[in-house]
Amino acid sequence: xxxxxxxxxxxxxxxxxxxxxxxxxxxxxxxxxxxxxxxxxxxxxxxxxxxxxxxxxxxxxxxxxxxxxxxxxxxxxxxxxx
Amino acid sequence: xxxxxxxxxxxxxxxxxxxxxxxxxxxxxxxxxxxxxxxxxxxxxxxxxxxxxxxxxxxxxxxxxxxxxxxxxxxxxxxxxxxxxxxxxxxxxxxxxxxxxxxxxxxxxxxxxxxxxxxxxxxxxxxxxxxxxxxxxxxxxxx
Numbered sequence: 001x002x003x004x005x006x007x008x009x010x011x012x013x014x015x016x017x018x019x020x021x022x023x024x025x026x027x028x029x030x031x032x033x034x035x036x037x038x039x040x041x042x043x044x045x046x047x048x049x050x051x052x053x054x055x056x057x058x059x060x061x062x063x064x065x066x067x068x069x070x071x072x073x074x075x076x077x078x079x080x081x082x
Numbered sequence: 083x084x085x086x087x088x089x090x091x092x093x094x095x096x097x098x099x100x101x102x103x104x105x106x107x108x109x110x111x112x113x114x115x116x117x118x119x120x121x122x123x124x125x126x127x128x129x130x131x132x133x134x135x136x137x138x139x140x141x142x143x144x145x146x147x148x149x150x151x152x153x154x155x156x157x158x159x160x161x162x163x164x165x166x167x168x169x170x171x172x173x174x175x176x177x178x179x180x181x182x183x184x185x186x187x188x189x190x191x192x193x194x195x196x197x198x199x200x201x202x203x204x205x206x207x208x209x210x211x212x213x214x215x216x217x218x219x220x221x222x223x224x225x
Contacts, residue, residue, distance in 0.1 A: 009111035015104045019137075020159075022094075022101065023144035029151065031159045034185050038164040039143070041181050045174065046139060047109050050132045051116040051124065058122060066124045068131050075135070081171040082139065 011040040050078055105140075106133040143167060161185070 013036045020031055020039065031039070051066075053074040058066040109132050113124045150163040161182045168178040 009108070009115050011108050012104075015101070015108070018097070019101055019105070019140045020144040020147065022097065023141045024148050025145070026148065026152070026157070028157045029148050029159065030157065031147070032161075034161050034182075034189070035147075035159050035164050037185060038161050038178065038182055039147075042143070042164065042168065042178060043136065043140070044112065045177065047112045047132060047136055048116060050135065051113050052120070054128060054132075055116060055120045055122050055124075059120070064122060066122060066128050068125070068127050071128050071131050071135075079139075081174065 009044075011043045013037055013040055016040045016043065046078075046082060049081070050074070053078060102133070102137055105137050106130070109133040109136060 013033075016039050017031055017036050021029075050071065054066050054071040057070040057073050058064075061070070063070075106129075110129055113129050113132065117123055146167055147159045147163050150166050151157065151159045154163075165175065165178055165182060168175045
């Protein structure tokens with residue numbers, strides 16, 4: 001996977017922290033700083049994979065626009081890989 | 083009691099909505115990058131769907147991470163827990179491990195910088211310590 005340091009896109013550290021804390025069952029659970037950064041990266045990869053795989057599916061069907069049906073086709077394998 | 087619970091629920095709902103909006107925005111940005119990379123367009127519905135799926139996946143991630151940390155008898159989730167999360171795909175695990183190593187080495191660099199600054203400051207106070215600091219620097223130049 002290429003370096004994307006120059007790009008603006010990507011999840012923010014604090015957003016990731018709040019996203020995770022929304023679902024913790026124990027009120028004492030915290031996420032340390034490095035883990036927040038790593039999880040942001042994990043989510044970036046998740047989204048890019050979903051988008052790229054759906055795009056590849058659309059291109060296989062000779063289409064220029066990615067629609068929900070293309071996402072549906074790639075979703076099972078995506079979830080298995082994560 | 084019921085009123086307080088209801089207020090708490092409403093607060094949670096608002097937080098959920100705000101977070102969903104934040105996710106949707108970031109997903110839009112990332113999809114735009116993929117559009118440029120692959121010379122393709124995403125329908126609004128497909129972006130919204132990716133956004134929805136990502137938000138839901140966070141719940142699974144959060145629960146798993148919490149379990150991993152608890153299993154290690156910790157209440158703070160660390161990078162080892164995140165790496166466990168990436169175990170299902172070898173290329174994903176490799177990528178996350180790489181990122182984790184990069185983080186660790188940049189943290190180490192920061193520590194080294196702070197150490198050098200504080201030892202330089204000490205050197206100016208005591209002549210004996212200053213000599214020691216100079217010797218140290220010479221050694222590092224040689225290595």
